[in-house]
Amino acid sequence: MADLSCKIAGIESLNPFWLASAPPTDKKYNVVRAFQAGWAGVVWKTLGIDPPVINVSSRYGAHHDQNRRLLGINNIELISDRPLAVNLQEIRECRAEWPDHVIIGSMMAPIEERVWKDLAQQIAESGVHGIELNLGCPHGMCERGMGSAIGQVPELVEQVTRWVKEAVDIPVFTKLTPNITNILWSAEAALKGGADAVSLINTVNSIVSVDLDQMVPEPMVDGKGTHGGYCGSAVKPIALNMVAEIARTPETQALEISGIGGITTWKDAAEFMALGANAVQVCTAAMIYGFRVVDDLIDGMSQWMDDQGYASVEQFTRKAVPQVADWNELNMNFDTKAVIDPDKCIECGRCHIACEDTSHQAIAMNAKPEGGKEFVVIDEECVGCNLCYHICPVPDCITMEPVKTDKPYMSWPQHPLNPMRDAAE
Amino acid sequence: MTTQQAKPALQTGQMSAVAIDDNFNDLHPAFSTLQAMAESNRCLYCYDAPCVTACPTSIDIPSFIRKISTQNPDGAAKTILSANIMGGTCARACPTEVLCEQACVRNVAEDEAVEIGSLQRYAVDHLMARNLPHPFKRAAVTGKKIAVVGAGPAGLSCAHRAAMLGHDVTVFEAKAKPGGLNEYGLAAYKMTNDFAQREVEFLLGIGGIEIEYGKVLGRDVTLGALRDQFDAVFVGVGLGATNNLGLPGEEAGGVDDAIGFIENLRQSVDKSAMPVGKSVVVIGGGNTAIDAAVQAKRLGAEDVTLVYRRGPQNMSATEFEQELAKINGVIVRYWAKPVAIKANGRLMGMVFEKTALDASGKLVGTGETFEIKTDQVLKAIGQKIKTDDLAGMEITGGKIVVDDKYQTTAAGIFAGGDCIKSGEDLTVQSVEDGKCAAIAIDAFLKTA
Numbered sequence: 001m002a003d004l005s006c007k008i009a010g011i012e013s014l015n016p017f018w019l020a021s022a023p024p025t026d027k028k029y030n031v032v033r034a035f036q037a038g039w040a041g042v043v044w045k046t047l048g049i050d051p052p053v054i055n056v057s058s059r060y061g062a063h064h065d066q067n068r069r070l071l072g073i074n075n076i077e078l079i080s081d082r083p084l085a086v087n088l089q090e091i092r093e094c095r096a097e098w099p100d101h102v103i104i105g106s107m108m109a110p111i112e113e114r115v116w117k118d119l120a121q122q123i124a125e126s127g128v129h130g131i132e133l134n135l136g137c138p139h140g141m142c143e144r145g146m147g148s149a150i151g152q153v154p155e156l157v158e159q160v161t162r163w164v165k166e167a168v169d170i171p172v173f174t175k176l177t178p179n180i181t182n183i184l185w186s187a188e189a190a191l192k193g194g195a196d197a198v199s200l201i202n203t204v205n206s207i208v209s210v211d212l213d214q215m216v217p218e219p220m221v222d223g224k225g226t227h228g229g230y231c232g233s234a235v236k237p238i239a240l241n242m243v244a245e246i247a248r249t250p251e252t253q254a255l256e257i258s259g260i261g262g263i264t265t266w267k268d269a270a271e272f273m274a275l276g277a278n279a280v281q282v283c284t285a286a287m288i289y290g291f292r293v294v295d296d297l298i299d300g301m302s303q304w305m306d307d308q309g310y311a312s313v314e315q316f317t318r319k320a321v322p323q324v325a326d327w328n329e330l331n332m333n334f335d336t337k338a339v340i341d342p343d344k345c346i347e348c349g350r351c352h353i354a355c356e357d358t359s360h361q362a363i364a365m366n367a368k369p370e371g372g373k374e375f376v377v378i379d380e381e382c383v384g385c386n387l388c389y390h391i392c393p394v395p396d397c398i399t400m401e402p403v404k405t406d407k408p409y410m411s412w413p414q415h416p417l418n419p420m421r422d423a424a425e
Numbered sequence: 426m427t428t429q430q431a432k433p434a435l436q437t438g439q440m441s442a443v444a445i446d447d448n449f450n451d452l453h454p455a456f457s458t459l460q461a462m463a464e465s466n467r468c469l470y471c472y473d474a475p476c477v478t479a480c481p482t483s484i485d486i487p488s489f490i491r492k493i494s495t496q497n498p499d500g501a502a503k504t505i506l507s508a509n510i511m512g513g514t515c516a517r518a519c520p521t522e523v524l525c526e527q528a529c530v531r532n533v534a535e536d537e538a539v540e541i542g543s544l545q546r547y548a549v550d551h552l553m554a555r556n557l558p559h560p561f562k563r564a565a566v567t568g569k570k571i572a573v574v575g576a577g578p579a580g581l582s583c584a585h586r587a588a589m590l591g592h593d594v595t596v597f598e599a600k601a602k603p604g605g606l607n608e609y610g611l612a613a614y615k616m617t618n619d620f621a622q623r624e625v626e627f628l629l630g631i632g633g634i635e636i637e638y639g640k641v642l643g644r645d646v647t648l649g650a651l652r653d654q655f656d657a658v659f660v661g662v663g664l665g666a667t668n669n670l671g672l673p674g675e676e677a678g679g680v681d682d683a684i685g686f687i688e689n690l691r692q693s694v695d696k697s698a699m700p701v702g703k704s705v706v707v708i709g710g711g712n713t714a715i716d717a718a719v720q721a722k723r724l725g726a727e728d729v730t731l732v733y734r735r736g737p738q739n740m741s742a743t744e745f746e747q748e749l750a751k752i753n754g755v756i757v758r759y760w761a762k763p764v765a766i767k768a769n770g771r772l773m774g775m776v777f778e779k780t781a782l783d784a785s786g787k788l789v790g791t792g793e794t795f796e797i798k799t800d801q802v803l804k805a806i807g808q809k810i811k812t813d814d815l816a817g818m819e820i821t822g823g824k825i826v827v828d829d830k831y832q833t834t835a836a837g838i839f840a841g842g843d844c845i846k847s848g849e850d851l852t853v854q855s856v857e858d859g860k861c862a863a864i865a866i867d868a869f870l871k872t873a
Contacts, residue, residue: 066494067466346533349472365473373473393469394534 002305004298006313008256008278009171009196011129013102014040016269016313017297020199020260020281021046021106021132021175024291026080028090032097037291038298041102043173043199043281046079046134047087048108048146049119053078061208061218061225063234070288072234072262074208076219076226078140079108084119088126095127103127104173107164108134108146116160117167124168131168133160135186136177136202139228151177151202154189161193171196173258176242178235179205183242187252197256198246199281201239203229232284236262240275247276247321264293266300273313274320332415333407336384336400338363338377344397347373351388351398359387435679435700435801440725442697448723449696452614452749453517456540456547465494468539471530476541479528481857482509486525490544502552503560505545510585510860511578513553513624514607515853516546517615520712520743524853553623559630564591566633569870571863572597572655574642577605578852579661579842581628582859583866587659588633590867595655597640605663607852609688612716613696614723643814652837656873657866660815660825660833660840661859664808664850670708672766679772683707683717683805690720699724702801706775707731707755708763709805710740715747717803718755729755730797734762734780734788741849764794766802774798810844822846831862832869839866 004015018041019025019034026045034042055078063072080087095103105123109115120131135157137147150156161174174190176183178201190198207227209218217225239261246252259277263269264285272280285293301313310316340351340363352375355363362381366374377388384400392398412418440448456464468490476486484505492501505512521527521542529538552560569592573580576598584594602608604621611621629636640646642662651658667682669675679702693699701724707717710733722729731750733740736759740747750757758777765776775797778790809823818833819826824846831839841858843850 067462346469346530347471347475348469348530349474350469353472372475 002302002310003312004302004305006279006317008258009130009173011102011171013279014100015298016040016273016277016279016301017294018042018102018104018258018279018281019286019291020283021104021134022283022287023075023077024283024286027082027087028094031090031094031103034286034291034294035094035098035101038294039101039291041104041129043104043106043132044080044087044091044128046106046108046137047084047119047123048079049115050084052081052083053141055081056221058219058221061228063208063230063232070232070284072208072230072232073284073287074206074219074228074230075203076139076221076228079134079137084122088122091123091126091128102129104130104132106132106134106175108137108141108150110145111150111156111160113163116163120164120167124170128170130171130173130196131164132173132175132199133164134175134202135160136175136179136200137229138177138179138203138205139226148177148179148202148205151175151186152180154185157186157189158193161190161195165194173197173199175199175202175260177202178238178242178261183245184249184252187246187249187255191252191255195255197258197278199258199260200242200246201235201261203231204235204238206230231262232288233262233264233268236264236268240271243272243277244275244321244324247318248324266297266304269297270301270304270316271320273317275324276318276321278317328412330411331409332412333405333410335403335405337379337382337403338384338386338388339399339401340375340377340388341397341399342374344394345375346394346397347375348393349373349375350391350393351375354387354391359383359385363388435702437698437700439701439703439727440697442695445696445724449613449617449720451617452612453543455550456543461493461498461544461547464540464544465490467531468494468544469530475528475530476525480508480525481851481854482515482860484508484512484525484545486541489548490539490541493544493548498548498551499555499557501544501548505549506552506560508860509853509856510582510628511607511624511852511856512545513549513620513627514578514611514616515856516542516549517620518607518611519851519853520745522745523743553627559627559632561589561631563589563631563633566593567591567870569593569656570595570654571657571659571866572651573659573661574646574648574651575599575605575661575663575842576603576625576636577661577663577842577855578607579663579844579855579859579862580605580659581625582856583659583661583839583841583863584634584859585628585631586860586863587866588631590863592633592656592867592870594634596634596636597642597646597651598636598638599641601638603636603638605661609691610684610713611691611852612687612720613691614720616691647814648817648835648838652835656837656870658838659859659862659866660838660844661842661855662811662815663843665811666809667804668807668809670763670766670804670806672763674766674768677766677768677772679768679800680766680802680804683709683713683803684808686717686803687713687720690724696724701726702799704728704797704799705730705801705803706797706799707803707805709733709807710735710742711805711807712742712746714803714805715742715750715755717805718750719753721801721803722753722755726801730758730799731755732758732761732763732775732777732797734760736760761795762790764790767796772800772802775802808843830865830869831858832865837869837873839869 021043025042059077061074105128135151141147142149174195259272260281352365489501489504526538573596603625607621705721705726761777767774779793818835825840841862842855
């Protein structure tokens, strides 16, 4: 069986699966249950200076599909609302009782050097393996000048990272907010500040739904709602891109990455790692199904690694990064066409109507002499957009087949129809 | 056989009232909201969907199911009712396994159709439970008057659509209640909680429809007079007569029409007071035969034997109905025809001759006979049109002849439902006939 152990920011971990700093890691009781279930590490819920914050009642909103499956959660909960000493004592106990498991202390503070350094030192003294700087929380704390209020300003990201690095001698993870225009600016700032790794993404700023009877955004607190932090499988694509950008950009690729954002299955985790994450953090999947989801994460990833012949996670970590390109590097001479397998087709007509109404009128719907319908791709019209392939309800019924061509690779900058074409080409 | 013998009383109380009530609960319980959500999400929202083609009333099934899945069940109901005003009954009574659900692409994908009938019931029940104003508006009143003969599915569907098109409709119904076979003929466990009457009340909410009860064609009204008094006439009289076995002793006590048995059952307030034989024999192979057999069993008959002259594949009852009979403990005997009734003051038994196909494929008796002891025989060997009062219009093969505009050979008189030849004798087909006939009558009145 494949070896799932990994190392991030110099910290050895039994497997790449940690619980992210969030309600599931708020206290010892939860953390012990998580370790028992098989999680290799937790990032403790964010600690701040006393007095602890007070949370409101009614904290989560939800984005469901029509079958009430949760695609995303939006939360307006603040950082840990328990006294710092209680949290630190429980961290000490967990460290003692679970010596092979990783505990990272997450923290945030107002933008004052002494406060950051004092808090970081207190947390380090509890025996954590590392410290994660929460510079991402997009609700509540940012109104007090913390969380994303710091994370959205690269200079401040660099500043607090440096303060904490100066204060402690354990690895520091700078956690990045996605609520910015360019993730590379904050990643670079973290690198300059001396971060050993970045964790991303924090939650996405959002309003998840509106109660149409009361005309109030949800979650609703006594007749009012506020924007919150969005997480869960819906944010995975946003996170994957940000992780990949950091991993493929020369100025930031030295950063190790703790990947976060809607990781629900082992496949999600493998994708994050293939695009640059050295390990991953999970929250929403556990909040929806309980800590037991780690069983499938571990089992699914090792099964896949065995099938692929990967002996260790390092062997596939960042393996997809070289294939992430700028649009301008894509081959304009590549051509692919949809092919519909008539034996698998159940005649739902969805590919036809999608192509007919919204794409290229490239799928004909013909009556069959013996009854029923057949759907046929009109190659001359098919641009290879993949829409039919994605909406077909039957797996492998529609495939995208590359067209054999003798044409050489040609990018847009080289293309004869590009008015900006480099004359030298 | 001119003297009517007193029928020996059949038994009641063979089963407790509680057990009988339980037996006549919904055959398919209504969907909960959770079930409707899960099932509506199984629908693939097909384009040019085969289920729509398979529905005689062409309900836009993918659209109504999508509306259920977006928590718009009343919108779903309006989509259903705009094509089929008796969508509530059809959701309960349609043999969906040979109609919409048979065509569902999920059958190909995973051998399990979306439960369209149950979803349709969920939507229509949701709307009807809210007691909102009638969902359809009448067009400007035209001043034209239409007579409808028969308040069954065809007649009421015609009346509703004609009223919607702005005409005033008077319905003449022989019985004391409206609904036709919805009220008198469908199995009780398909139409619980007086649904047929609730549906008619809902349908009449459109306005512009009067129903006159106890008006028998030929006795109280004639087609000639109606044609004189109204601008157009629609005949939806169904099949008012039943076929006989043609055996001596048939008029004696204990040999009844299955249709009459079901009607009595549907109209009985207390089903535990409904008499039923100890050993019941049902003759026939259609859905009426199954309905009679299963209900006799559920009323407490000890043995119910259904005898059909051909094989299971020849039965007009659907596979689902045949299966229903079996799981209710009905004994089914194929390839036998009734040849004699045994009576000794009261019904004692029924003699059958085994049948087979000869070399030419013709059904023949083999000469071999057997007897089934029975105290109640229910005949479900088909119904036929009562022709006496339909003078002036052509009737062929036991059905009123109509053109593609539902026009009979008598000018200004239209017909639809079981009394014309429009496919299977199904509620849903009758509703379609009535709806299309109303549209044809509207066109006729505009050119008349």
